Amino acid sequence: MxxxxxxxxxxxxxxxxxxxxxNKDVIKEKxxxxxxxxxxxxxxxxxxxxxxxxxxxxxxxxxxxxxKSDIVVELIGGVNxxxxxxxxxxENKKHVVSANKHLLALHGKELIEKAYKYGVGFEFExxxxxxxxxxxxxxxxxxxxxxxxxxxxxxxxxxxxxxxMLDDGMDFDIALKEAQSxxxxxxxxxxxxxxxxxxxxxxxxxxxAYGGHINFKDVYIEGISNxxxxxxxxxxxxxxxxxxxxxxKSTNNELEVRVHPAFIKSQEQMSKVSGVxxxxxxxxxxxxxxxLYGKGAGSKxxxxxxxxxxxxxxxHSGRSFLAFNKSLKINKNFYTRYYIRFEVEDKIGVLAxxxxxxxxxxxxxxxxxxxEMVCKVAKKENSLIVPLVILTHKAYELDVSKAIxxxxxxxxxxxxxxxxxxxxx
Amino acid sequence: MxxxxxxxxxxxxxxxxxxxxxNKDVIKEKxxxxxxxxxxxxxxxxxxxxxxxxxxxxxxxxxxxxxKSDIVVELIGGVNxxxxxxxxxxENKKHVVSANKHLLALHGKELIEKAYKYGVGFEFExxxxxxxxxxxxxxxxxxxxxxxxxxxxxxxxxxxxxxxMLDDGMDFDIALKEAQSxxxxxxxxxxxxxxxxxxxxxxxxxxxAYGGHINFKDVYIEGISNxxxxxxxxxxxxxxxxxxxxxxKSTNNELEVRVHPAFIKSQEQMSKVSGVxxxxxxxxxxxxxxxLYGKGAGSKxxxxxxxxxxxxxxxHSGRSFLAFNKSLKINKNFYTRYYIRFEVEDKIGVLAxxxxxxxxxxxxxxxxxxxEMVCKVAKKENSLIVPLVILTHKAYELDVSKAIxxxxxxxxxxxxxxxxxxxxx
Numbered sequence: 001m002x003x004x005x006x007x008x009x010x011x012x013x014x015x016x017x018x019x020x021x022x023n024k025d026v027i028k029e030k031x032x033x034x035x036x037x038x039x040x041x042x043x044x045x046x047x048x049x050x051x052x053x054x055x056x057x058x059x060x061x062x063x064x065x066x067x068k069s070d071i072v073v074e075l076i077g078g079v080n081x082x083x084x085x086x087x088x089x090x091e092n093k094k095h096v097v098s099a100n101k102h103l104l105a106l107h108g109k110e111l112i113e114k115a116y117k118y119g120v121g122f123e124f125e126x127x128x129x130x131x132x133x134x135x136x137x138x139x140x141x142x143x144x145x146x147x148x149x150x151x152x153x154x155x156x157x158x159x160x161x162x163x164x165m166l167d168d169g170m171d172f173d174i175a176l177k178e179a180q181s182x183x184x185x186x187x188x189x190x191x192x193x194x195x196x197x198x199x200x201x202x203x204x205x206x207x208x209a210y211g212g213h214i215n216f217k218d219v220y221i222e223g224i225s226n227x228x229x230x231x232x233x234x235x236x237x238x239x240x241x242x243x244x245x246x247x248x249k250s251t252n253n254e255l256e257v258r259v260h261p262a263f264i265k266s267q268e269q270m271s272k273v274s275g276v277x278x279x280x281x282x283x284x285x286x287x288x289x290x291x292l293y294g295k296g297a298g299s300k301x302x303x304x305x306x307x308x309x310x311x312x313x314x315x316h317s318g319r320s321f322l323a324f325n326k327s328l329k330i331n332k333n334f335y336t337r338y339y340i341r342f343e344v345e346d347k348i349g350v351l352a353x354x355x356x357x358x359x360x361x362x363x364x365x366x367x368x369x370x371x372e373m374v375c376k377v378a379k380k381e382n383s384l385i386v387p388l389v390i391l392t393h394k395a396y397e398l399d400v401s402k403a404i405x406x407x408x409x410x411x412x413x414x415x416x417x418x419x420x421x422x423x424x425x
Numbered sequence: 426m427x428x429x430x431x432x433x434x435x436x437x438x439x440x441x442x443x444x445x446x447x448n449k450d451v452i453k454e455k456x457x458x459x460x461x462x463x464x465x466x467x468x469x470x471x472x473x474x475x476x477x478x479x480x481x482x483x484x485x486x487x488x489x490x491x492x493k494s495d496i497v498v499e500l501i502g503g504v505n506x507x508x509x510x511x512x513x514x515x516e517n518k519k520h521v522v523s524a525n526k527h528l529l530a531l532h533g534k535e536l537i538e539k540a541y542k543y544g545v546g547f548e549f550e551x552x553x554x555x556x557x558x559x560x561x562x563x564x565x566x567x568x569x570x571x572x573x574x575x576x577x578x579x580x581x582x583x584x585x586x587x588x589x590m591l592d593d594g595m596d597f598d599i600a601l602k603e604a605q606s607x608x609x610x611x612x613x614x615x616x617x618x619x620x621x622x623x624x625x626x627x628x629x630x631x632x633x634a635y636g637g638h639i640n641f642k643d644v645y646i647e648g649i650s651n652x653x654x655x656x657x658x659x660x661x662x663x664x665x666x667x668x669x670x671x672x673x674k675s676t677n678n679e680l681e682v683r684v685h686p687a688f689i690k691s692q693e694q695m696s697k698v699s700g701v702x703x704x705x706x707x708x709x710x711x712x713x714x715x716x717l718y719g720k721g722a723g724s725k726x727x728x729x730x731x732x733x734x735x736x737x738x739x740x741h742s743g744r745s746f747l748a749f750n751k752s753l754k755i756n757k758n759f760y761t762r763y764y765i766r767f768e769v770e771d772k773i774g775v776l777a778x779x780x781x782x783x784x785x786x787x788x789x790x791x792x793x794x795x796x797e798m799v800c801k802v803a804k805k806e807n808s809l810i811v812p813l814v815i816l817t818h819k820a821y822e823l824d825v826s827k828a829i830x831x832x833x834x835x836x837x838x839x840x841x842x843x844x845x846x847x848x849x850x
C-alpha cells in the first residue's frame with residue numbers, strides 16, 4: 001500500500017485527487033497495487049474546486065503531510081517554494097512526483113541528482129504534453145534509439161490562436177482575446193505566447209532524449225505575438241501551415257534547442273494538430289518517425305500523467321535510472337529552410353538586387369512569390385509597395401541574418417523583413 | 426550486465442542484433458545498463474540477412490543459447506515451436522521477450538502466468554504496432570484510466586491497399602498485387618487482408634487495457650477482400666474515409682472486440698493515417714483521446730520495441746505485474762452506425778419499401794444517397810439498377826442484420842447489400 005500526499009490543491013490537484021479516488025479499483029485491478037490518497041495540503045480551502053475531498057484528508061502542515069505520505073506530489077507550480085518542498089520531501093526519503101515544467105527546465109539536473117542521492121523516485125510525466133505519455137516514450141519505449149530530432153507542438157494556447165488565424169482569418173489580437181475569454185489563455189499570456197512555456201517543455205524532452213543537462217538560457221525562444229495574418233495566408237498558398245514549433249535536433253554531435261513559429265508542410269500529420277491539442281514527433285534512428293498526440297493540458301489529462309508516475313514509483317519502488325548528466329554542446333547556428341517576406345517597391349531590378357545579396361552569402365533560393373493582387377498594398381513615395389516572399393533551401397542561420405541585415409538597408413526595401421523558419425520532417 | 430540470446434535470425438532478428446551492437450553505447454548512456462548480445466540461434470545460416478553477426482555469436486543448440494543468456498528473445502513466429510521455446514526458457518529462469526502476436530493472442534494468459542510462476546519477466550511490445558510504444562502506453566502511461574475504447578489501424582498491408590484504392594482509384598486486386606511486388610504483402614496475404622493479423626493485435630491490446638483474457642474465437646473478424654471501389658468513393662462523397670479498423674470498446678461492463686472495414690470521418694486524425702503507417706487512438710476517462718502513430722512493421726522499428734523490452738527487464742529485474750486474469754464478458758451485438766448500399770430498381774416506391782423495413786426494426790435513418798450520374802448503372806429486366814446508400818444512426822447489429830435480410834428479399838433489390846460500419850470518435 002502506497003500513501004500519497006498532494007501539495008497544492010488547485011485545478012490539477014483536484015484532478016489527481018478525483019482520479020485516485022474514482023479509479024482506485026482500476027489501478028488495483030491492472031497492477032495489483034493499492035494507491036491511497038492520504039493527505040492534501042493547501043493554504044486556502046475557501047476556493048471553489050472541480051472536486052472536493054473529505055475534510056479529514058486535509059494536512060495541517062507540510063510536516064504533517066510528510067508523516068502521512070510515501071509519495072509526495074508537488075502541484076503548486078513556480079520555482080522557489082516548489083523546489084524547497086521537493087527537496088525537503090526527498091531529504092525525508094519520500095518519493096516525489098511533479099508537474100512543474102518551469103522548475104524542471106531550470107533545476108532538473110539538480111533535483112534528479114538529489115533523488116538519486118536519497119534513493120527515492122522522482123518522476124514528472126505531467127510536465128510535458130498533459131496526459132500524453134511522452135516522457136515515458138522517450139525514456140523507455142524509444143530508449144534504444146539515437147534521437148535525430150523532436151518536433152513538438154507543446155503549447156495549446158498558441159496552437160489555438162494560430163488555428164483561429166489560419167482557419168478563420170482572425171487577427172492575432174482578436175484570437176488571443178477569444179482564447180482568454182474561453183479560459184485557454186491566462187490574463188497575462190506572456191509565458192504562452194512568447195514561447196517560454198514551450199521552451200521549458202522542449203528543454204525537458206531534450207534533456208531526456210539526449211541524456212544531458214541543458215542550460216535554459218541556451219534555448220532560442222521566439223513567440224507568436226508578431227505573427228501577421230498576411231504571412232499565415234501566404235504560407236498556406238505555398239503549401240505550409242504555421243505552428244509554434246519546439247525543436248530539439250542533433251547534428252554532428254551538437255544540439256539545437258529552439259522554439260519559434262515555423263511553417264510545416266500542409267500534408268504532414270503535425271500540420272493537422274489543431275486547437276488546444278498537443279503533438280510530439282520523434283525521429284529515431286531505428287524506430288523512424290513516431291508521433292504522439294493528445295490533450296496537452298487540463299485537470300483530468302494532467303492527472304492521468306501524475307497518477308501514472310505514482311504507479312510507476314509504486315511498482316518499481318522508485319528506483320530512478322534517468323541520467324541527466326552528460327554534457328551537451330549547443331549549436332545556435334541553425335541549418336534549416338527559411339521563409340522571408342520583404343515589403344518592396346514594385347519596380348525594375350528589385351528582385352535582382354535582393355537575390356544578389358543571398359548569392360553573396362551562399363544562400364540558395366528555392367522559390368519566389370510576388371503577389372500583387374491578393375495582398376494589401378500601399379502607395380508610399382509614389383511607388384507601389386508589394387510583398388515579396390523568398391523560400392530558401394537549407395542555409396545557416398548566421399548567413400541568413402547577415403543577408404537580411406544587408407537587404408534591409410537597400411532603398412527599395414520598406415519595413416522590417418519577416419523571417420519564419422520552415423521545418424521539414 | 427545482461428546477456429541476450431536471440432532465437433530466430435530473420436528480418437526482425439537481424440534488426441535486433443544490429444541495434445544491440447550499434448546502439449550499445451546509447452543504451453548504456455541513457456540507462457547505465459550494459460546489454461550484450463551473446464548468442465543467436467537459427468536453423469539456416471545460408472540465408473541473406475540485412476545485418477551479419479560474428480560467427481562466434483552463433484549458438485550450437487537451444488541449450489547452448491540458454492546457457493549464454495539472461496534474456497531470451499523469441500523471434501521465430503508461429504505458435505507451437507515458439508511456445509515450447511518460451512516455456513523452456515522460463516522454466517530455466519530466463520526472462521523472455523517476444524514479438525509473436527499470433528502466439529500472444531492465443532496463449533497470452535497462459536504464458537504470463539508461467540512467467541509469474543517462475544519469477545521471470547515476459548514482455549512483448551513489438552507484437553503490436555512495430556516501434557510504437559503502445560503496450561507500454563496502455564500498461565503504464567495510461568494505467569490510471571478506464572479505457573472507453575481503442576481504435577486501431579494495426580495492419581500496414583491493408584492500410585496501404587486501401588490508401589491506393591482511395592487516393593488513386595485502384596481496384597482491390599491491382600492494389601494487392603502492387604503491395605505484393607513492393608514487399609508490403611506476403612505471397613499468401615490471407616492473414617493480412619482477412620483481418621486476422623489485426624485481430625491478433627487488438628486481442629492483445631484489449632487484454633491489457635481491460636486486464637483480462639479474451640478468447641480469440643470471440644473476436645469478430647471481417648477483412649477487406651470484398652471492398653468495392655464504388656463504396657470507397659461513395660463513402661468519400663459522404664465525408665468518410667475507409668480503413669480496416671480494429672476496435673475494442675467497453676459498454677455496460679461488456680466488451681466488443683472486432684476488426685472490420687469502417688468508415689471514419691475524413692476530418693479525424695485517424696483518417697489521415699495512410700500507407701504502411703499504423704495508429705492507435707485510445708479514449709480514456711481521464712486522459713481523453715490520445716493517439717500514437719508510427720511505423721507498424723519492418724526490421725528496425727520492430728527492433729526498437731524488442732530492445733525497449735530488454736532494457737525494461739534489465740532495469741526492473743523482470744518483475745512483471747501485468748494482470749491478465751479478469752474474466753471479461755464479450756458483447757457481439759454491436760451498437761454503432763452503418764453504411765448500407767443496396768442495388769435497386771429505379772422506380773416509384775422503392776425507397777418507401779426499404780425504409781419501412783428499417784422502421785419496423787427500430788433503426789433510425791440519418792441520410793440517404795441515391796446516385797444516378799457518377800456510378801456505373803446496368804439495365805436489367807428493362808429497368809435501371811442504381812445504388813441506394815443509407816446511413817443509419819446508432820443501431821444494434823442484430824436488428825440491422827434482420828432488416829437487411831428482409832430487404833434482400835424485396836423484388837426491387839438486386840445483388841447482395843453491402844454493409845460497412847461507421848465508427849465515430
